[in-house]
Amino acid sequence: MKKSLIVSFILSAFLVTTLSGCGSTSTAVSGSTDTKVPATAKTEKSTTLRIGYQKYGTVNFLKANGELDKVLKEKGITIQWTEFPGGPQLLEAMNVGSIDVGHTGEAPPIFAQAAGTPLVYLGHEPASPASEAILIPEKSEIKSVAELKGKKVALNKGSNVHYLLVKQLEKAGLKYEDIQVVFLPPADARAAFEKGSVDAWVIWDPFFSAAETSAKAKILADGKDTVANHEFYLATRSYAQSNPETVKTLLEQLAKVDTWSKDHPKELSETLSPQLGIDVPSLERAAKRRTYGIQPIDDALLSEQQKIADSFFKLGLIPKEINVKDAVLPATK
Template sequence: MKNKKEMIRYGYLFILLVVTALALAACGSNNSSPEKAASNSGESRDITVKIGYQKYGTINILKADGSLDKRLAEERNIKIEWVEFPGGPQLLEALNVGSLDIGHTGEAPPIFAQAAGAPLVYLAHEPASPQAEAIIVPKDSPIQTVADLKGKTVVLNKGSNVHYLLVKLLEQANVDYKDVNVKFLPPADARAAFEKGSVDAWVIWDPFLAAAETATEARRLADGTGVVNNHEFYLATRAFAEKYPDIVDILLEEANKIDAWSKENPQELAEKLSPQLGIDVESLVLAAGRREYGVQQIDEELIKGQQAIADTFLQLELIPKAIDIQDAILSK
């Protein structure tokens, strides 16, 4: 009996020692957490940054080059998970549900995403490239002007930059948006429909635009010149941008570097991207020659431009509610 009582007493003592040790360990971990250690050392935590990209654009070039992967790995011990999307709307859907940290799109997708409640913020933008998107028709199409699209079927990627391009070109031609049969398809499916002749026109951006022009001799009905700006935006979730400003700075620095190289080396750029994109070099050289390069800060003019697009989409009932672009701008 005595031995049994001693065993119980020793058992309680052992449990007490274990609990005490765990409590001390917990206190120690609070005083030297990974975040605090990273802060003290001036380095970011060991994390994986999820970056969404589309075919073409500066972020796509960064992926192909590998310079951003290398710098983040060497300076911050950070890995990148690259995820490809067929268009900006699909990319921002992923960002909205937390599957991405950073991505790039044109002007229209962030507006649709913000209206849907996505917690996105604008980081920076590329210069205007209005010639890099257009409405095209088959080479032998009887359609000669934008006004001729009344009653015709036009295909595009819903919520993308070219959606706004179509709206503005129809407005300029005095054609009501509702008088055009607009069908929504991602680029690959839209290309197939265009080549089969099941649609009358296709509103598309580079490099898909250049590839269609090269392969099918598609005729350019109108592009964005004098009508839209066609900016490329760098975007992130607000939580990521506020928590990791150093990673954002590195991304934009490397983007600006690769932009400078791309501007001076269109042939090499096309050869680098061709295997990754599955698009011929000739088409990529054509696309490279009609976009502008260089990372620029978000300013009041850009905010006003985005707000004008948002207001237009609201008027056409393409977004469910009014939005304020300023809500998606990082405070300085």
């Protein structure tokens, strides 16, 4: 399916859903069952869009080019941008009502849904398995994931790389309990990694590429043939239902900046470098190994997410079983 048709599908499906969701009932576009919308659903349109973003990703690119701010300003809507060190922190903010929309990888929405965050999936980027990895210091003698047994491994708790670690350990015949997991946000993990306080670091781009470039970190294993590593666009259910036109505009602008970013990795990196404090070569490396092209939430994607959720529950990483489809608006169920 051509990219333009995919984007069109997302936007039209989302608009139908949210417009229906503002009334007393909404009809599932891909099914015949009517789904009741809670009577408490917010119906007031907002003149402010509060966006949570991370140090890298399509939403970050969108902030950098300023186009969404201009388009929404013409509609009487202002944007409040808030940066977060990772997806878990971003979704914690969404849970307490501090932001309306944001982007994360695969794992954070699962942890957040298990914690009761009222989120819904809006769309996603294609798989980018090479954009996250388990790193080891340049002079490390570790040669395989199996050799991480008993070692200290740093990662951001609840982030996308949490699942990468789980799957790589399984692949190597190790249990999650066989290693010493050290939960640290990216900046602290980088410091611990360079000091030798941890033996390995599981991290995503652009922190991953920056560690390769400046710290000469080595890749022990990346996500290829192990995980998908999707980037998701998420919103609170109340905001999505009450502001379909604003979300439609957001998705349109994300699609545009996605197309531009794919074809201009160097220009993108030069724009982001002073904002992120990361050198251009590292950002360009990260830009070239990720994938682009906003896609709809479909059954195949939901099945992948459900597998991650089930895996986390079995490991005791989330407190209860969840149904990922409960975090999808009716039109995409």
